[in-house]
Amino acid sequence: MSGAREELAALAASPDPWDERLRALPVGEDPRAAAVLMLFGTLDRVPSEREAQDAAVSRDLDVLLLARATTLRAHPGQIAFPGGRLDPGDDGPVDAALREAVEETGLDPRGVEVLGALPDVPLERSGHLVTPVLAWWRHPSPVRVVDVAESAEVFRVPVADLLDPRHRGVTVIRDRGREFRGPAFEIGDRLLWGFTAILLDGLFTRLGWTEPWDDTRELALAWQPR
Numbered sequence: 001m002s003g004a005r006e007e008l009a010a011l012a013a014s015p016d017p018w019d020e021r022l023r024a025l026p027v028g029e030d031p032r033a034a035a036v037l038m039l040f041g042t043l044d045r046v047p048s049e050r051e052a053q054d055a056a057v058s059r060d061l062d063v064l065l066l067a068r069a070t071t072l073r074a075h076p077g078q079i080a081f082p083g084g085r086l087d088p089g090d091d092g093p094v095d096a097a098l099r100e101a102v103e104e105t106g107l108d109p110r111g112v113e114v115l116g117a118l119p120d121v122p123l124e125r126s127g128h129l130v131t132p133v134l135a136w137w138r139h140p141s142p143v144r145v146v147d148v149a150e151s152a153e154v155f156r157v158p159v160a161d162l163l164d165p166r167h168r169g170v171t172v173i174r175d176r177g178r179e180f181r182g183p184a185f186e187i188g189d190r191l192l193w194g195f196t197a198i199l200l201d202g203l204f205t206r207l208g209w210t211e212p213w214d215d216t217r218e219l220a221l222a223w224q225p226r
Contacts, residue, residue: 004061005115005136007207008040012116012134014206022202027122031129035093036083037101038199039064039112041137043158056209057159063200064143066104067153067190077152079192081199085128093117093131105154106146111139123195132199157187163204165213171197171221184219191219 011017043062070077082101090096094117098109118132143154161167167186171193172179183201184193192200204210 004040004057008134008136009115011203011207012118017118017206018121018202019205022121022198025122025198026124027129028124028127031122031124031127033086033093033131034084034123034128035086035097035100035117035131035133036081036196036199037064037097037112037133037135038081038118038203039101039107039135039137040159041140041156043156056163056211059158059160061159062156063159063162064101064105064107064137064154064156065187065192065196066145066151066155069148069150069152071149078194078196079187079190080196081132083130094133097131097133097135104146104151105143106141107143108139108141111137111141113138121195121199130195159209161187162192162200163209163211165211168213169217169219170215172218173221183215184221186219191221193219193221 040061040063042060064082065079066082068076068078068080082104083097084100086093086096087099090099094114098112101107102109113136115134115136118134120129120131122128123130143156145151145154162185169184169186170181171184172181182193183197184191185197185200201210
């Protein structure tokens with residue numbers, strides 16, 4: 001498992017961790033600063049069901065995610081990383097990402113090792129410029145939904161399950177004559193798509209963890225632009 005941590009740390013220290021797809025995302029006018037916590041660690045309860053020899057990473061490697069409340073105006077019901085906008089009292093994006101993670105999941109930040117802040121990635125639809133903060137969970141603590149107005153569920157997902165080609169596909173959004181295709185991951189009966197899926201796909205690709213998958217397989221998406 002230490003190998004995964006070292007690979008993540010090396011990526012965090014890289015001057016250019018994102019590929020051209022992420023660097024080319026459009027930036028809206030006057031974007032608001034935000035940060036998310038990409039927290040990896042050792043799953044202590046239910047490892048991946050995949051056979052060890054079939055997985056690109058250890059069956060015990062996991063990532064922390066949450067399902068946003070369906071009542072939220074922005075990205076309702078979507079699976080996401082803990083995170084949010086920078087507040088005036090935050091000492092930069094790392095501080096903001098940890099604060100939001102505590103507020104949303106109840107984790108103990110003393111057990112989190114911050115590996116580094118990755119270059120900003122724009123989220124044009126909601127007008128944010130997001131700093132992904134890459135971290136390792138040295139001493140995992142219990143997580144839960146802290147505020148039902150913000151989150152519907154908090155959970156840890158085996159990375160090997162996300163990388164499984166059987167769980168991968170694309171979502172297609174058609175809006176005003178244009179078509180937007182993006183990576184997606186099936187997590188049981190949930191669908192991880194959008195900005196969070198783009199970040200994970202970019203991270204897995206740069207780490208060399210991605211396994212060949214069918215990028216023509218379309219996964220049904222209930223949400224469409226109004």
